[in-house]
Amino acid sequence: KRKRSPQRAPPGSLGLPLIGQSLGLLRAMRSNTAEEWLRKRIRKYGPISKMRLFGKPAVFIYGQAANKFVFASDSSNIVNQQVKSVSSILGDRCILELTGEDHKRVRDALVSFLKPESLKQYVGKMDEEVRNHLEMHWHGKQQVTVLPLMKTLTFNIICSLLFGVERGTRRDKLANDFRYMIEGMWSVPVNLPFTRYNRSLQASARAQKLLKVLIGEKRVDLEKGASPRQDLITCLLSIRNEKDEQVISEKEIIHNVMLIMVAGYDTSSVLLTFLLRLFANYPTIYAAVLQEQDEIARRKPNGELLTWEDLAKMKYTWKVAMETLRMFPPIFGGFRKVVKDIEYGGYFIPKDWLIFWVTGITQMDDTIFPEPSKFNPSRFENPASLPPYCFIPFGGGPRICPGYEFARIETLVSIHYLITRFTWNLLCSDNSFSRDPMPVPTKGLPVQISPRKLP
Numbered sequence: 384k385r386k387r388s389p390q391r392a393p394p395g396s397l398g399l400p401l402i403g404q405s406l407g408l409l410r411a412m413r414s415n416t417a418e419e420w421l422r423k424r425i426r427k428y429g430p431i432s433k434m435r436l437f438g439k440p441a442v443f444i445y446g447q448a449a450n451k452f453v454f455a456s457d458s459s460n461i462v463n464q465q466v467k468s469v470s471s472i473l474g475d476r477c478i479l480e481l482t483g484e485d486h487k488r489v490r491d492a493l494v495s496f497l498k499p500e501s502l503k504q505y506v507g508k509m510d511e512e513v514r515n516h517l518e519m520h521w522h523g524k525q526q527v528t529v530l531p532l533m534k535t536l537t538f539n540i541i542c543s544l545l546f547g548v549e550r551g552t553r554r555d556k557l558a559n560d561f562r563y564m565i566e567g568m569w570s571v572p573v574n575l576p577f578t579r580y581n582r583s584l585q586a587s588a589r590a591q592k593l594l595k596v597l598i599g600e601k602r603v604d605l606e607k608g609a610s611p612r613q614d615l616i617t618c619l620l621s622i623r624n625e626k627d628e629q630v631i632s633e634k635e636i637i638h639n640v641m642l643i644m645v646a647g648y649d650t651s652s653v654l655l656t657f658l659l660r661l662f663a664n665y666p667t668i669y670a671a672v673l674q675e676q677d678e679i680a681r682r683k684p685n686g687e688l689l690t691w692e693d694l695a696k697m698k699y700t701w702k703v704a705m706e707t708l709r710m711f712p713p714i715f716g717g718f719r720k721v722v723k724d725i726e727y728g729g730y731f732i733p734k735d736w737l738i739f740w741v742t743g744i745t746q747m748d749d750t751i752f753p754e755p756s757k758f759n760p761s762r763f764e765n766p767a768s769l770p771p772y773c774f775i776p777f778g779g780g781p782r783i784c785p786g787y788e789f790a791r792i793e794t795l796v797s798i799h800y801l802i803t804r805f806t807w808n809l810l811c812s813d814n815s816f817s818r819d820p821m822p823v824p825t826k827g828l829p830v831q832i833s834p835r836k837l838p
């Protein structure tokens with residue numbers, strides 16, 4: 384066995400300048416073999432290896448200790464760093480790009496809106512959005528394609544709750560721009576006409592322009608006495624320091640609103656889609672969730688809105704959602720940047736290199752989750768008993784997803800109405816999916832639907 388010297392670079396090759404292994408990884412993601420692509424590397428190079436992704440040298444690491452290193456290290460060693468495509472599309476003042484005090488200031492502001500005590504008051508509003516959506520897109524139909532509809536639903540929920548943008552041309556324009564922005568999020572950053580990256584940059588510029596106008600309008604509303612809690616933008620505009628200065632700049636509001644939009648709607652729509660597919664494939668789990676939801680629906684004979692207390696009763700449904708996030712995590716992984724030369728696992732990692740972490744490899748590790756390919760919600764009977772940094776669909780540490788509660792509420796409210804009001808059969812028996820970079824089930828999951836009455 385060769386002795387590892389701290390000056391030894393991790394094994395692997397950096398490949399071609401700029402492109403490196405990006406295309407290989409993206410190709411594997413699109414054919415749903417990315418975890419296998421990474422496992423092959425692990426067999427060849429061991430648990431730590433280098434590659435070049437999206438223009439930068441990166442070191443891939445995985446497992447409990449590696450995840451702890453990524454999520455819990457302090458910013459004197461590693462900082463959050465998105466690949467170039469993400470930072471130029473979302474903007475350099477979004478919290479993914481901020482560190483230290485700046486990150487804390489902006490994150491605290493976002494959390495003041497996203498924390499459970501504050502979101503409690505919006506359960507009814509989410510309920511209305513879900514019912515409206517079903518009325519418009521599900522009732523009277525025999526066949527629907529789930530993924531695009533779930534994207535529409537979660538986009539509308541976020542637009543109305545966080546940005547107070549009502550239905551209409553403006554919402555449609557934003558929805559379109561965000562779709563293009565997301566498509567280029569993980570792409571080789573070549574800004575030539577007709578590249579995905581270029582199309583995303585243009586969409587980002589249009590969205591920023593529209594958001595600037597929207598912020599101007601909200602500012603006027605606030606001056607006229609509007610409630611600072613009516614939506615996220617108004618809430619961010621109204622946070623002031625002791626000198627009565629705005630704490631979050633206009634640029635920070637724009638960049639973070641774009642991040643929340645992207646982080647919030649694309650992820651939750653994937654979770655909802657995979658839940659619907661799962662219910663169709665696992666009759667026992669479907670029956671147990673249906674029973675839990677029917678009981679809640681029966682206590683509302685006159686169609687009253689769901690409440691915070693109702694959500695607390697949806698315990699089994701949320702366990703099923705967590706097991707879905709373990710097996711089909713919407714976020715494939717992410718990046719950090721090494722801010723000084725460091726040694727990790729016996730290898731030397733130079734300043735400015737990226738660390739690449741991946742959700743699925745740890746979540747499908749049979750030493751942590753026995754029989755990992757078996758769908759088993761009882762793993763989440765007591766989430767506190769899970770080893771730390773092993774269930775990471777929402778990340779971990781100081782950057783853990785602040786939208787967890789938002790995602791939980793919208794998922795539970797949406798599943799409640801979908802499962803109690805409709806039944807569905809899959810129209811496509813192929814149960815695979817591709818990643819682009821979010822998981823996309825075959826053909827977007829077409830289903831045949833029928834309306835359902837409470838038994």
Ligand code: HEM
Pocket residue numbers: 463478479490493497642643646647648650651654712713714717718775776777778779781782783784785786787789790
């Ligand atoms: C099922 C749904 C969701 C999943 C799986 C998810 C996953 C994640 C993950 C893995 C991270 C951490 C990335 C890292 O450490 O590099 C993250 C961060 C983040 N998420 Fe979520 N997310 C979801 C829903 C949401 C929602 C609904 C919102 C907002 C309403 C949101 C807002 C954010 C923000 C702002 C960050 C950055 C936090 C920071 O850097 O401090 N997410 N999310």
